[in-house]
Amino acid sequence: MKKTNIIDFGLMGKQISALFYLLGHEIGVYNKSKLNIYEFEKQIKLLQRKIDFSNFNAGKINIYQHIEDLKNSLTIESLNEDLNLKKEIMQILRDNNNIVFSNSSSLSMDDLNCDFIHFFNTIYIKLIELCDSNLERFTPLKDLKKLGFHIICSKGNRGALANLLLFNEISSFFKIIEKYDYNFKECQTVYDLLYENRNLLNIIDTIGIELCNKICKNLKEDDENFYHPKIFKKAL
Known part of the structure; x- marks a missing residue:
């Protein structure tokens, strides 16, 4: 089973978690406070109404309150738009050898020194902005395209496009x-x-x-x- 980590279970973290779960990934969700599983189930039901996942089997969710417990895998950071917080968490992820992408909606590649995968809110709009020095590193791209997601190549600037x-x-x-x-x-x-x-x-x-x-x-x-x-x- 493909593995993906999601950092934070806020506005976008919930949606990204539900999306990758429905794509068949084993997702590791890090959230500092206890996760409300009802919110996760609600997002799953909403996405199933908006997007056809019939060609995919549902995945698995693991919840972590300590970031060091996350398994080493592709990781999408979706913390709030606080530069210092993002930098702090990303350094921990890099130290654990995770491949890190940021879902930041207003910071730049230069700010965070990482690649970007920005899912537009709401996620079922199917708009993704990707800024990556090596597109092959973001392995879910093929499956997202199958679902009809539009991929825009970002320049890495604040706000992207x-x-x-x-x-x-x-x-x-x-x-x-x-x-x-x-x-x-x-x-x-x-x-x-x-x-x-x-x-x-x-x-x-x-x-x-x-x-x-x-x-x-x-x-x-x-x-x-x-x-x-x-x-x-x-x-x-």
């Missing part, structure tokens, strides 16, 4: 409201008419305000011209 596009849009939307004093209703009316009722608030709600704020903070550090919406800080 998808979040750079999305968060520059979010940034501009709130800059118009906060700096030029247009109200939200007027902006949303324009979106309704020009972009077929596209609602950025729904997208922000799916991602989570805290994570949106962290992503904007990291993008702002990389690009001083990026507008960090004040509304995120006020909402926290």
Whole structure:
């Protein structure tokens, strides 16, 4: 059975864990606090409704509260967007000779000194951004392509491609409201008419305000011209 480790059982860790479990992997999930198995089962049921896994047999899950107990295998880091925390955990993983990929949505290859596999939220959108010096090292790629996942080659920059596009849009939307004093209703009316009722608030709600704020903070550090919406800080 193929083996994959997932670091952290947060917003994306749950989804990635469920995906690889349904691909038939024996997954080792590291989470500092006790894992809620109901959340894992809920993600499995959701993915089974969205994606056809009929050509795969379900895998196995092992749960660890001590990172040193993880088996040596392909490892996907999905911690929150805290650079120091990610660096600390990645060094432990490297010391244990794991092949490490980061699922970071706003940090760069230079920040973390590792390869990237970014699954876009929600995972059943089937969008993956991959930045790897040797693509053959990410062995699940073939199976993900069979499921219809779209693979984009990232340049390794902060935000990669998808979040750079999305968060520059979010940034501009709130800059118009906060700096030029247009109200939200007027902006949303324009979106309704020009972009077929596209609602950025729904997208922000799916991602989570805290994570949106962290992503904007990291993008702002990389690009001083990026507008960090004040509304995120006020909402926290």
